[in-house]
Amino acid sequence: MNEQSRAGRSLPVVLALGTTQTVAWASSYYLPAILAVPIARDLGLAPTFIFGALSGALVISGLLGPRIGHAIDTFGGRGLLAVSNVVLAAGLLLLSFATGSIVLIAAWIILGIGMGMGLYESAFATLTRIYGSAARRPITGITLIAGFASTVGWPLTVWLDAQFGWRSACQVWALIHLLLALPLNLSLPRAVPLSPEAPKIQAAAPAPRSETFAMVALAYVFAATGFVSSGLSALLPTMLVQFGATPAAALFAGTIVGPAQVAARLIEAGWLARYHPLMSARLATLMNPLGVIVLVAGGPLLAPVFAGFYGAGNGILTIARGTLPLALFGPQGFGRRVGVLSLPARATGALAPLAVGLMVEHIGTGALWISALASVSAFVMLLFLPSTRAR
Numbered sequence: 001m002n003e004q005s006r007a008g009r010s011l012p013v014v015l016a017l018g019t020t021q022t023v024a025w026a027s028s029y030y031l032p033a034i035l036a037v038p039i040a041r042d043l044g045l046a047p048t049f050i051f052g053a054l055s056g057a058l059v060i061s062g063l064l065g066p067r068i069g070h071a072i073d074t075f076g077g078r079g080l081l082a083v084s085n086v087v088l089a090a091g092l093l094l095l096s097f098a099t100g101s102i103v104l105i106a107a108w109i110i111l112g113i114g115m116g117m118g119l120y121e122s123a124f125a126t127l128t129r130i131y132g133s134a135a136r137r138p139i140t141g142i143t144l145i146a147g148f149a150s151t152v153g154w155p156l157t158v159w160l161d162a163q164f165g166w167r168s169a170c171q172v173w174a175l176i177h178l179l180l181a182l183p184l185n186l187s188l189p190r191a192v193p194l195s196p197e198a199p200k201i202q203a204a205a206p207a208p209r210s211e212t213f214a215m216v217a218l219a220y221v222f223a224a225t226g227f228v229s230s231g232l233s234a235l236l237p238t239m240l241v242q243f244g245a246t247p248a249a250a251l252f253a254g255t256i257v258g259p260a261q262v263a264a265r266l267i268e269a270g271w272l273a274r275y276h277p278l279m280s281a282r283l284a285t286l287m288n289p290l291g292v293i294v295l296v297a298g299g300p301l302l303a304p305v306f307a308g309f310y311g312a313g314n315g316i317l318t319i320a321r322g323t324l325p326l327a328l329f330g331p332q333g334f335g336r337r338v339g340v341l342s343l344p345a346r347a348t349g350a351l352a353p354l355a356v357g358l359m360v361e362h363i364g365t366g367a368l369w370i371s372a373l374a375s376v377s378a379f380v381m382l383l384f385l386p387s388t389r390a391r
Contacts, residue, residue, distance in 0.1 A: 010131065013138065014141035014142055016185070016187055017184075018141065018142040019180070019181070019184055020181040021119070021120065021123055021142055021146035022145060022153070023173075023180065024085075024088060024177075026149045026153025026156070026173070027176070028057070028111050028114065029058075029119070030150050030153050030157075031153075031170075034154055034158055035157065035169065035170075036050035038161055038165075039095075042166065043099065045104075053104060053105060055353070056112065056350075057109070059112070059350050060113060060116060061112050061113070061119065061346060062116070062346025062347060063343070064112075064113065064117070064339075065338070065340065065346070068339055069121065069122075069339030070336040072335035073335040073336055075191070076126065076129045077123070077125055077126025081118055081122060081185040081188070082185040082186050084114050084185075085118065085177040085178065085185060086177075087110060087113055088174075089174040089177040090110055091110035091113075092111070092170045095170050096168070096170035120318065120322070121322075121335075122335075124139050124334075126191075127142070128322075129331075129334075133331050136273070136277070136326060137273065139326075140268055140319050140323070141269070143265055143315075143319050144269065147262045147315065148262070150258060157169055210386075215341070217384055217385055218324060218325065218341055222341055222342070222345040223345050223347070224377055224378040225284075225374075226344075226345035226352070227349065227355075227374055229349070230350075230352035230353060231355065231356030231371060232288075232310060232356070235353065235360060236310075237250040239365065240306075243295065243365045243368070245300035245303045250303060253303040254307065256304050257310065257314070260307065260315065261314055261315030264313070265316065267316075268316050277319075277320060278327070278382060280320065281316070281317065282379055282383070284313040284315075284316035284320065285317070286379055287309045287310060287312050287375075288309065288314075289372040289373075289375050290309050291306035291313075292369065321341075321342070321345075325337055328385065356371070
């Protein structure tokens with residue numbers, strides 16, 4: 001069965017992997033948004049300490065990216081994703097027993113390892129090993145489902161914390177990993193075996209100059225957009241209040257981001273799927289600057305419109321982390337390549353909440369213009385990338 005035929009029958013795989021990605025994101029990246037305050041209060045720490053632990057976990061996951069990607073290139077991602085569920089469950093269980101900073105840091109180190117093994121980059125590489133060059137539509141499919149990670153995860157975590165406490169909330173998420181996500185990841189098809197010569201040929205051949213430039217350019221795009229995404233996601237309501245929106249209006253604008261992400265991904269899966277992923281990515285990088293212009297021109301009443309623009313761009317750029325490397329370089333060595341590309345993005349994503357927070361404190365709404373400039377710089381860099389595979 002060729003790649004296109006396998007991709008045409010991908011719905012069960014997309015549903016399974018989309019569900020496991022929802023669990024992975026909700027129980028790791030999105031967890032501190034709800035549990036940082038109760039954990040900090042219980043352990044006698046500042047909430048910023050918890051967010052700092054998350055930043056450290058993101059750096060760890062980024063450093064692991066190239067090795068994890070190479071392992072998926074070689075063996076496929078089915079087993080590795082299953083192991084990630086066990087690692088994330090172990091980290092959550094350890095976190096639930098934390099009584100001080102040492103155990104808490106150890107728990108987030110384990111969670112960082114699990115995040116490196118089990119979040120989007122690993123899922124994208126797994127789909128590419130299964131479907132090859134036809135993986136674009138399955139990649140879009142799992143981001144459509146996992147786009148609801150915060151929508152599903154935050155209310156569940158809030159309810160568990162309110163009813164049973166944050167320790168039980170962590171333990172329930174660990175059980176969800178073991179009882180739901182682990183079997184679903186084990187149900188994924190095995191990757192098509194690689195020919196024994198392929199890895200040797202790839203290792204022996206130096207990267208052509210055009211490919212090196214494309215990698216550097218794409219790494220910058222992901223780093224810049226990752227900075228904007230992480231920074232605005234963490235501080236969006238605060239920034240909108242500084243701009244003049246009421247707290248209620250700022251909170252409402254924040255709720256627009258998730259639906260806007262999903263709507264944009266539906267457009268990517270439909271109308272934009274007929275075009276090269278570069279077109280989608282270029283349009284996506286312009287969404288945040290357009291939103292800032294609308295907000296400045298129309299005032300705080302248009303905060304929901306700004307949030308919609310930002311969410312739409314962010315939704316498509318998440319997909320681009322998988323579809324752009326696939327379109328520009330092909331499926332061979334995809335996992336390791338995506339792991340390398342994720343390194344600067346994870347670093348800027350980890351630093352962004354602190355950096356944007358300091359900018360908001362010292363220059364106020366000027367931080368919005370800096371985020372817009374970062375997005376524009378990513379757009380300009382994308383203009384230098386060709387719509388053919390780098391050679």
